Amino acid sequence: MNISEEKILEEFIKKEDELGLNDVRYMKMPLWRLFRSSYRIKYIKARSKGYNTQTAQRETALWLWYNVKYFILSTLGFAKLLIYKRHYDNIVFSFPRLQRLNDSLYIDKFTDPVIDRTNIKKSVCVFQFINRKIYRGRRWEEDRVIRMEFVVYFSVLLSVFLCPIIAFSARNEIKSLYNKLNHIYRLRITEYVKWCIKLSFFKCEVDLYRFIFKKIKCKKVYVVNRMVCLPQIVAAHQCDLLVLEFQHGVTLGNTILYSGRYDAVADPDYFLIFGEVWRGSQFAIPLDKIVNIGWAYKDVINKLPLKDAFHKNACLVVSSPEISDKLVETILLLAREYPSVEFHIRCHPQESLSTKAIEVIKTSLNVQVADNKIDSFMALRTYSFVIGENSSVLFEALSMGKKVARLNFNGFNPIPTHVVNDGFCYIYDLKDFKVFLDSKNNHGQTGFYNDFNPDNIHSIY
Known part of the structure; x- marks a missing residue:
């Protein structure tokens, strides 16, 4: 939203x-x-x-x-x-x-x-x-x-x-x-x-x-x-x-x-x-x-072996039902501007891309729809770059030390986190994407996903 x-x-x-x-x-x-x-x-x-x-x-x-x-x-x-x-x-x-x-x-x-x-x-x-x-x-x-x-x-x-x-x-x-x-x-x-x-x-x-x-x-x-x-x-x-x-x-x-x-x-x-x-x-x-x-699930993920190949020159694009068509349109603009970068669109599990969007994606050589059947945390392990607007997956990626950007142009207006230096890059135009790719990874704000503490739940009676 x-x-x-x-x-x-x-x-x-x-x-x-x-x-x-x-x-x-x-x-x-x-x-x-x-x-x-x-x-x-x-x-x-x-x-x-x-x-x-x-x-x-x-x-x-x-x-x-x-x-x-x-x-x-x-x-x-x-x-x-x-x-x-x-x-x-x-x-x-x-x-x-x-x-x-x-x-x-x-x-x-x-x-x-x-x-x-x-x-x-x-x-x-x-x-x-x-x-x-x-x-x-x-x-x-x-x-x-x-x-x-x-x-x-x-x-x-x-x-x-x-x-x-x-x-x-x-x-x-x-x-x-x-x-x-x-x-x-x-x-x-x-x-x-x-x-x-x-x-x-x-x-x-x-x-x-x-x-x-x-x-x-x-x-x-x-x-x-x-x-x-x-x-x-x-x-x-x-x-x-x-x-x-x-x-x-x-x-x-x-x-x-x-x-x-x-x-x-x-x-x-x-x-x-x-x-x-x-x-x-x-x-x-x-x-x-x-x-x-805190977040107990990351301890499960960290123990699992990484089976999928790492995408060195690809960016995971996180979508959701509310922004499907607008996101596809924006990613195609980025894909034309940066032909050497692959853009993998990951749909929300409850999202369905329109027939028109799917046909348009097929016309671009460096844009594809990623498999969203595997868990988002598992998928994130194979990417260095992640972009989107407001999805939870962006915060998951930040907690994993990925470079994460939030789109802020072409109709996108991400809701502020109200956290100073929250760790995200913000893309205001097509040129900012290059700045994002070249930016240093500051590993984000640690308060989004804290280490799990069982004592905090045990204390509730």
């Missing part, structure tokens, strides 16, 4: 407060939390040219077969969990998108390394979300993992039967929120129906997770994304459990996910950051509830 889009979001957040959207509560949580992300995106798209949320499509039609397979495995996993009355102190909801370390091994880089290096591993059960991708291989520490297809599909089934009852019980809250939001959008009756269906599914998920938490007798619940894990957070708080959320990306200002009013029911109790620089209000968490635990 660029600065102009951030300002549009800030404008919409003010409207949320003015209209009292957060004041309508259901199950003691603001009902608006269920819907706000989609309407924030809608508001930005209507007011920002070029805003793009196009995502990559599922890999193959086999995805449906894999879901049937995993539903059966997930059902068996939960059956064993409940029948044998297994108890776990810690429940971890890992990130939906796993990282590929090699041809057959996948890992959640946010939670798995932390589990392995703390006392969490003594009593832990990891719940793995459904993902759009098909993972043909082994997951890191599979024995402690239970897939979540059963919870999702069983909740869908329950909501089909209970939707009329739940919608009727929450009719006053839904109508109140509907009327308030009507001051911004001209809502149709179909929106109201969709809200009822979504609320019904949400309520069934919360009740099911509350049942599971009580059976397992857990004490702490760890999540990676509060929007994705909203049912788990609400259910955990209903059971008086402690909820901790892992930081999962770079956040420099207002975001669709985090920005807004903090709520003790819908938000985590603690937020775990991987560098001291990130301690701030951008996560909508009280500052005294933010804990810097």
Whole structure:
């Protein structure tokens, strides 16, 4: 998200407060939390040219077969969990998108390394979300993992039967929120129906997770994304459990996910950051509830052998769905100006380049689309130069001692880090790219990714 889009979001957040959207509560949580992300995106798209949320499509039609397979495995996993009355102190909801370390091994880089290096591993059960991708291989520490297809599909089934009852019980809250939001959008009756269906599914998920938490007798619940894990957070708080959320990306200002009013029911109790620089209000968490635990994943990466060839005369270009077309256009300008340099465009895992962009890339001899199936940290090890705008991968590269530049021309306007001498080069025109290539590497600002300290997470009770 660029600065102009951030300002549009800030404008919409003010409207949320003015209209009292957060004041309508259901199950003691603001009902608006269920819907706000989609309407924030809608508001930005209507007011920002070029805003793009196009995502990559599922890999193959086999995805449906894999879901049937995993539903059966997930059902068996939960059956064993409940029948044998297994108890776990810690429940971890890992990130939906796993990282590929090699041809057959996948890992959640946010939670798995932390589990392995703390006392969490003594009593832990990891719940793995459904993902759009098909993972043909082994997951890191599979024995402690239970897939979540059963919870999702069983909740869908329950909501089909209970939707009329739940919608009727929450009719006053839904109508109140509907009327308030009507001051911004001209809502149709179909929106109201969709809200009822979504609320019904949400309520069934919360009740099911509350049942599971009580059976397992857990004490702490760890999540990676509060929007994705909203049912788990609400259910955990209903059971008086402690909820901790892992930081999962770079956040420099207002975001669709985090920005807004903090709520003790819908938000985590603690937020775990991987560098001291990130301690701030951008996560909508009280500052005294933010804990810097550092970055455990780099210890995993550093132990792995480097198999891919090193790209001596190439620059890794980091893209994302919001900037796809603009980035391709800019890289082609650089490619023509610097024909001796190769530019490898790495798309975000959820990004899908347009057919036009792909055809244009094919016309340039020194521009290509890089394989993004391998983890970004693994890919970064094979490059010396990295450029982009606001992506988390740029900060990852800086932490690895790479030369990293942020584009600041041709429509790009990177969000400031507010850190003096942050370690980035800033490219204001085509000539600046040569300055970047010839610059000395100062290894960046160390506060972005601190060394992992297990004592900081152990101290939270």
